[in-house]
Amino acid sequence: MGRQPCCEKVGLKKGPWTADEDQKLVTFLLSNGHCCWRLVPKLAGLLRCGKSCRLRWTNYLRPDLKRGLLSEEEEKLVIDLHEQLGNRWSKIAARLPGRTDNEIKNHWNTHIKKKLKKMGLDPVTHRPVMSLAQPDPLKQQQQQQEPSVSGGTGADDKEEEEETPTSAQPQGVACAASSASAVSSSCSSSASASAATPGADVDWPGLFEVDAILDIDWAGLLSACGDDGGCSAIGVDMLFDQCSDVGFDQDVWM
DNA sequence: AACCTGTACAACCGCCTAGGA
DNA sequence: ATCCTAGGCGGTTGTACAGGT
Structure with missing residues (x-):
């Protein structure tokens, strides 16, 4: 019997996140928000499990995170x-x-x-x-x-x-x-101590406020994605197009 | 310089719970 | 009422790095 895995683990990457993966995830989430974590890796073009993406985002990539030692x-x-x-x-x-x-x-x-x-x-x-x-x-x-x-x-x-x-x-x-x-949501992560992994060295554009992370076009993405693994067909370029809608500059990441 | 040990922290694992079908 | 799924949580592990020998 046993539990069903949170996602099909075959071919999924594990271990430390690369800067490239971070970029893809951040770019995707900032432009689309997250409707369903299970779909995030597919839509963002990542070979990760949704759980892993959620964890990476909440623990490390969220723009409102403070870094560095606790005061x-x-x-x-x-x-x-x-x-x-x-x-x-x-x-x-x-x-x-x-x-x-x-x-x-x-x-x-x-x-x-x-x-x-x-x-x-x-x-x-x-x-x-x-x-x-x-x-x-x-x-x-x-x-x-x-x-x-x-x-x-x-x-x-x-x-x-x-x-x-x-x-x-x-x-x-x-x-x-x-x-x-009483930290505002616009708290800049780049202002705090440098982080351990490459992705965290990125300077966050000023517009990155948590509140700005909206479900911009999930319906569109999902319909484009369909039910099966076709999600991976959505390229990063498309996502960057979405990003530009919220003022996100692809060059920041590339 | 090379190796060993301890420390810090990112990431994973498995379980629990809430919510929807 | 029951089952199933996704999200969330806490514990644990793995790995990189620093300091010591």
Whole structure:
């Protein structure tokens, strides 16, 4: 039996994205938006799975993304939100404009966890670690029985041995910090730290605001595409024609 | 200079959920 | 009410790079 793959994986490319692929995806999405991720790779002329395209876009190519390390304020906010929400990275990311769940998750695992440990705090419970003293069994039991702030979804299952959010916090970070991140959607990604992959070195044209990403002519594209794999017949040139409608300059990418 | 180890982060995988047929 | 599909989420893995020996 087994699950059906999200898309037919035969002949699909995996691994790091090339600058060329990034360009194709960005060009396509900026001019057409995304109606259905499964069709995006076909229409954009990419040998990728739709899921992969979505991930690449949301985690890396979106023009409203901030790049670079999290600021101190953002970090504090993440810690605070993690205390309240647990490993609900998407919820946490929603409170930090321009940041992605993946980015925050990575930052948490590589930086914040260590920082908290250095501070003598358990990164899971946010409580001081009592490594020397024997934990009081009674207290432990009480802690485990404390109601979890975050409902009872999958994340909690795993965290039952590691997470018991409480309100007693050493860092005393105020949620008000979130106001510091009232970033407009026109936040330029090029203004922030340079990115690791080639595609991110691209300077975004000024018009790139998230709101500008509209479904410009999906009906047309879809009808041109038909039901089957004929989608790949749509050339990039056609897409660039679409792009010019929204003021997108092909030369930026070529 | 070459090799080894640790770190950071991009990308993938599998599961869950919402929404439509 | 049930099934199916697409999108979304969180955990994990893979890989490139930096620093140390």
